[in-house]
Amino acid sequence: MTTNIAVLVSGRGSNLQSVIDNIESGYIRDARIAVVISDVGDAYALERARKHGITDVYIDPSDYASKQEYEKEMMEVLKDNDTDLIILAGYMRLIGKELIVTYSNRIINIHPALLPSFKGLHAQQQAFDYGVKVSGCTVHFVDEGMDTGPIILQRCVPVLDTDTTDDLAARILIEEHRILPEAVKLFVEGKLKVEGRIVVHIN
Numbered sequence: 001m002t003t004n005i006a007v008l009v010s011g012r013g014s015n016l017q018s019v020i021d022n023i024e025s026g027y028i029r030d031a032r033i034a035v036v037i038s039d040v041g042d043a044y045a046l047e048r049a050r051k052h053g054i055t056d057v058y059i060d061p062s063d064y065a066s067k068q069e070y071e072k073e074m075m076e077v078l079k080d081n082d083t084d085l086i087i088l089a090g091y092m093r094l095i096g097k098e099l100i101v102t103y104s105n106r107i108i109n110i111h112p113a114l115l116p117s118f119k120g121l122h123a124q125q126q127a128f129d130y131g132v133k134v135s136g137c138t139v140h141f142v143d144e145g146m147d148t149g150p151i152i153l154q155r156c157v158p159v160l161d162t163d164t165t166d167d168l169a170a171r172i173l174i175e176e177h178r179i180l181p182e183a184v185k186l187f188v189e190g191k192l193k194v195e196g197r198i199v200v201h202i203n
């Protein structure tokens with residue numbers, strides 16, 4: 001059976017691209033991106049979706065009276081596209097309770113730091129400013145907290161003395177583009193089991 005994926009984005013969409021490429025190459029099998037949804041009208045991610053013939057939808061949060069109303073509209077789009085898995089790929093909003101409950105353990109997020117360190121925005125800058133000697137990225141299931149859900153995969157990278165924040169962010173991004181497709185593949189193949197806050201990888 002094909003897993004229908006919805007990807008939520010707010011910007012550039014390089015992580016979206018990594019999933020598209022890994023589906024097209026056959027690394028991720030039996031899955032398709034059914035829809036890409038953005039909360040930003042001119043997000044380049046939408047352009048990437050169109051280039052690959054993927055349905056793209058812009059939902060402007062300011063058109064809705066509340067976050068709940070906005071997400072209700074999003075849920076309609078998710079339902080219309082028979083969504084099995086939601087990927088947050090650079091989606092810069094917190095997900096509301098109803099969406100999380102409806103898609104429990106079926107929403108995954110990529111975060112550019114080794115959680116639980118450096119949650120929230122500008123994680124690479126936070127790590128850089130703190131002076132850590134390693135940082136990295138995390139793919140996790142989304143729960144009601146901010147960047148607190150069960151961890152699926154992490155990868156670390158060194159922080160070099162000569163680095164700027166941009167150097168570090170670029171090094172982390174390379175790993176993001178590896179672990180996000182890897183996590184999606186594990187999910188699609190039914191190899192992830194969530195036990196409390198621990199994600200067990202089934203062989």
Ligand code: GAR
Nearest residue numbers: 011012013014015089090110111112
């Ligand atoms: C990525 O680095 C992703 O990890 C980060 O935003 C960037 C989006 O890039 N996400 C967060 O910070 C979420 N808190 P992309 O649009 O090129 O995939």
